[in-house]
Amino acid sequence: MNRLLIVDDEPIIVDGIYRLLQEEEELQLDLHRAYGGDEALEKLNAIRFDIVLSDIWMPGMTGLELQEHINERWPACKIIFLTGHPDFNYAQTAIRNQCMDYILKTESDETLLRSVRKAIELLQTERMNAGFLDKASEQFQLAVPALQREILQGFCEGTQPLKSLKPELLKSLSIPLTLDGKVMLVMGRVDRWPIQMTKAADKAHMMFAIHNIAKEYLSSCALQSVDVEHNRFFWLIQPKVLLEWGSTxxxxxxxxxxxxxxxxxxTLEMIQSTSLELLKIPLSLAAAKEGVEWREIxxxxxxLRAGLSRGLGIGQETILIEGQQSGDFSVDESEIQKQTIRxxxxxxSGNDYVSEDEKQEMYKLLSLLSDMMDPFYEDxxxxxxxxxxxxxxxxxxxxxWAVDHAALEEVEMDRVSHYQLHATRKDAFxxxxxxxxxxxxxxxxxxKEFTNQVVSRLNRYVEEHLDSDLSLTTLSDLVHLNPYYMSRLYKQMTGVNLPDYITDERIxxxxxxxxxxxxxxxEICKKVGFESPAYFTxxxxxxxGSTPQEFREKHQPTRFK
Incomplete structure (x- = not known):
């Protein structure tokens, strides 16, 4: 839906165009009126307009002056000028200032409608071609490292199931690995940042440099790096031959x-020494002894994380290989389970459960936590x-969230904050x-209650103000929501478009x-908010299926006839 403003100092012109456009329902316009340039500017300063139909010559602020304000504030707005006097100089100035069309008031209604349709089509085309997709692609590329981290770290830490990793997902995130076959894991840690390196951006840059060193030395392998914390990372590695052969x-x-x-x-020692020599950054590395199936990762x-944390000797600049005597990686299975629970x-704790999908995921997660804690109540x-x-x-x-405590009356906060009030730890959990x-x-x-209140308030206001301005902008001010969001919310909750509901209530x-x-x-036409008797009829x-008069003759009781 596009928002259109009609501007003229002659009310009969404004109201006539308003009624004309109101009858063209397929245009889906949110219509507004201003009876002069100053009033138009006030409206333009309050909300965005997509199309402005304006007289070019008005007392006070002229259409050309208004155009300058529109170009400055809403540069994408399409301006159509109306004039009763053809004047080449005005037309030349208007077009030079990016006016979309210039129409004589003596021209037909169809000419005006054709110009409005052209403006709508142009807006749609510009929105498609405004580089939004290119910009989105650029932004997606910038977000790729974070997405790679979310997916792969979640999988490695047990919060994302293996089935969440799909070949098309890896491809879309430029992860150079295949799910067909084994994979090798290496974990790393920056033991100490240089004293002068305090900014997070500088540290992120150095982490990127460390990964580049690894990729240079391990160029015969496919390697995906993931930063876990400000000083920890891991690499997933496969022979490149896996990618070259494909899934067959x-x-x-x-x-x-x-x-x-x-x-x-x-090669780990070379990576470690090069990082220290070129970047002045000491590393510790822990590597798996073999490639394993993805489900074992x-x-x-x-x-590997536990082994790297345990370390040996001074605990810095170590290289540990799983299974070798110098690096005991034996970890009790219960410790792995504890890490998964953590x-x-x-x-x-990092989710706000906004969407229905997120809410369902949290239900499953909390249920899983309940099951996983069973072996640990004595710990x-x-x-x-x-x-x-x-x-x-x-x-x-x-x-x-400021949730009403009455809504949680069956939950006793004392029993939440004091586990000792329960018979057993399991009961408490x-x-x-x-x-x-x-x-x-x-x-x-x-x-849901708030949403229902919004819908009820809108319905009540419409029923009580049928003879008033019921534009989306007016109604959105009532419920303090964006007009377009309000319209979508109403349709989502009721299954009816808000303008259709207004029309139905008026009828x-x-x-x-x-x-x-x-x-x-x-008189009835005016009382129920229609602009003209013809449009009302x-x-x-x-x-x-009947005109108002036919309907009266058919349904009015005899005593009124």
Whole structure:
């Protein structure tokens, strides 16, 4: 829907064009009127207009002066000038200032409608060709590293299932790996940043340089780097032959994998020394002993992470190889499970559950947490860590969202903040999960209630002001929403377009007045908000199959006849 402003100092011209355009429903215009340049400027300063139909010569502010303001404030707005006197100089100035069309008031209505349609088509074309797709592509490329990190880190840390990794997804994110075959994992850590390097941007730049060094030395391999924290990263590595062969040869020969593993292990020292020599950045690296199936990567990730954190000797500039005596990577399976739970907690606490899909995902995540905690209720330290991580976030969200506590009356906050009030730790944790689920539901209930209130307020206002201005802009001011968003929200909640509802209510009231009153048709027309009797008659007949007079004759009780 495009917003159109009609500007002229002659009310009869403004109102006539308004009625003309109002009858052209297929144009889907949100129509506004201004009876002079100053009033038009006031409206233009308040909201955006897509098309302006303006007289070129008006007392006070002329159309040409108004055009200058429009070009400055809303450069995409299409301006159509109307004039009663052909003047080459005016036309030349208007066109030079990017006026879209120049129409004589003596020309036909069809000429005006044709110009408006042309403006609408031009707006649509410009929106398609404005470089939005190119800009979106550029922005997507800038966002690729973050998306790569979200997908691959989530998978390695156990918060994203393997099925979330699809070949087309890897391709779209320029991840040079294949899901057909094994993959090797290397984890790294910046042991110490130079003292003068305090800015996050500088550190990110250095991380990029470290990955470039690795790619140069391991150029015979396909390598995807992912930054995990400000000083940690990991690499996923495959022989390039896997990509060259494609999915028809899912597994590289074992001797190819053996060469790749030896090559990677032997090259780690060179990567480490080059980083120190060129970048002055010391690294520690931990590498898997072999390539493994993708489904095994989360477990290897936890083992390598634990091994790198444990370290040896001074704990800096180390190179650890899984399975070698110098780097004991044995990690209890329960520790891997704990790390996965911690990752799930971080994922939960970082989500606002705005969309329905996100809400359903959180339901599944909280249910999974409940199941995964079963073996750890006797581990008091870990239980307290997880319990209060969830409880703290729950209370933060409760306050931040300003959820009505009455909506959570079945949830006792004391029983959330004090696990000792429950018979067992398991009971306490299940109650906590129940509280978290209820919070999400309560927020969703409040959002629905607010939306219903908006719809009810709009309906009530329309019913009580049928003879008033019921433009989208006027109604949006009433509920403090953007006009287009309000219109979409109304349609989503009711299944009816808001302008159609307004028209239906006006016709409903008109039918009542036609049958139950002695008012003349032009009086009824005015009382229900139609601009002209002709337009009122046309819409009434379209909705009822009869003209207002025919409807009166057919339905009015005998005592009124």
């Amino acid at each position: 040869h899912a597994a590289a020969p074992e001797d190819e994998w053996s060469r790749t593993i030896r090559f990677v292990h032997g 989360p477990a290897r990730y936890q083992k 990752q799930l907690i971080r994922k939960w 008091v330290g870990f239980f307290l860590e997880i319990y209060y991580a969830i409880a703290s976030h729950l209370l933060t969200q409760l306050n931040r 299940h109650y906590l999960i129940h509280a978290a689920l209820r919070l999400i539901e309560a927020r969703d209930d409040e959002k 409903k009231k008109a039918k009542e007045l036609v049958v139950e009153s002695h008012l003349k048709m032009h 046309r819409i009434f007949k379209k909705k009822t």
